[in-house]
Amino acid sequence: MHITGTFLDEISHDIPHQNWSQKEWDKDFQHMKAMGIDTVILIRCGYRRWITYPSKVLKEREGAYSPPIDLVEMYLTLAEKYGFSFYFGLYDSGKYWWDKGDFASEIDINLRVVDEVWQLYGHFPAFKGWYLSQEVSRKTGKIISLYQDLGRRVKDISNGLPTLISPYIDGKKAILAQESSLIKNDAVSLKQHEEEWNEIFDGIKEVVDIVAFQDGHADYDELADYFYVNKLLADRYGMSCWTNAESFDRDMPIKFLPIKWEKLKLKLEAAQKAGVEKAITFEFSHFMSPQSAYPQAGHLYQRYMDWKK
Template sequence: MDSKGLTGSPLAITGTFLDEISHDIPSANWGCEDWAKDFAAMRQDGIDTVILIRAGYRDRATFPSKVLAKLHPTLIVDEDLVALFLGLAEQEGMTFFLGTYDSGDYWLQGNYQAEIDLNLAFADEVWERYGSSPAFGGWYISHEINTFDLGMMQVYEQLSQHLRCLKPLPILISPYIRGRKQFAQAISLEEHEREWDQVFARLQGKVDCVAFQDGQIDFAELPDYLAVNAALAQRYGIACWSNIESFDRDVHIKFPPIAWPKLRFKLEAAQAAGVDKLITFEYSHFLSPNSIYPAAHNLNRRYRNWVKSLSLQGSNDDPNNSDNG
């Protein structure tokens, strides 16, 4: 493996979410040295993009935000993780996307304007504190949807307009498919296509990248949904990434690292659909050699060996390769 990491295969995962403000997976309780070690591992595995999944959630924050402290006087924050992640991203040559704030309340209750107003002020604060970092290369609107929602279109539209005024960086969203692994009333492929045709028609020119989560539907259905997602995104000029979930939804505990055959299936399905980039939720817990889960260490080893074997195979098949001359 060279210093650039696993970059020789189109099946390599090149982006990951950073999930330190979570509501459904445990904290690794890492400090600065632990994060530095993991960023180095990410780079070795070919990751060039890191996405902070949310800079704050309810009463928790990744830095001591004055804006959020007005809403939550007892704000739970330890150290400035945004500064730490930006510094590590710069050190490792990565692009950092900053996730917005999720109130866990306003938008879920239909009070969309309150969610918007809070995020506008929060974005201003974020940009004032961190906008000069050379690693700050994109925004992630952290609110996740699965179908067309008029109120959420307003959230996306007003937020994206404001973020572009601060600096016209790429804007990413990561919606999910209303699949049977989460919902009793799952959406059909035809309904999904109609819904997202409406969404993309509204978000054209406002969102640059979409990374659908890939874990909510059966594996047999996944290739068809990935193909629809890629075709719709291309129609509206939006880059189509795939959010490869590296955790397993099929077991009875939340959530262990995924079984390697399932991860490989999803990687191959995403490539077959012609997506532009593979990212994961998320490396540090489920795919890292430093993970708190021993099974993730094994998954990382199998993933690395597989991508390396594909890269070597590609080199051997290249008629311009000097070894074949």
């Protein structure tokens, strides 16, 4: 179970920025290539007023700030250079579907973004898929409608390019980064998880091709069961089942630094045992890159490479 994809977490919720230029990104794609990565996924093209490309839509309608560089163009160019598939992550308003539960507005702004983006970047040969960036752990609000409407539109406009979602498990470690605690008491049960995701998958099976659950919110000894259920559900509805192997450590008071290699290895092995088809990580550049600001990341890279051989 090798890691062959990574998110690109520019426009981050909670991971401090490394302030890289095009030069460092090119170098990072080289490191990714050496590790066996073939897929990069932009986690989101924008969050609130911060955006990755000079979007007229988001500047006019959401008051977004003009970004210093066009990250989407840069990533697509680098992906082409290194032979990677690039997945484009949709916009996260950080408000409509968060506090207000206004999924209609979240859909509306994203439909406009999709049109704009496809016109601007659809011709790049590395543009190979879409990431529906609204991440949930439960049947939250009208999340099924949102995935349906956005999934259908991106597939229609792009001649059926694949769509990916990356939900999380509402497990004991499903804690917001800005909360100081590490464990919560009201985790979901495996049965409840299965019931809710069965219903969600049934609702989105025609417009979502790949599901890559985040692997960091349940305890390590519970993971095998969750992998098993997730694979079962994905198979039932004809979806591909990937794992989103988190390469940061959720068990430590500093939120977040690179994960202990032993933990990442355990998670990859559990995913393999369940027949999961591909592993991607959140994310390479902070937590596994030899040039990361966190030197533990470079050592994690070396441990991974030693093991992979």
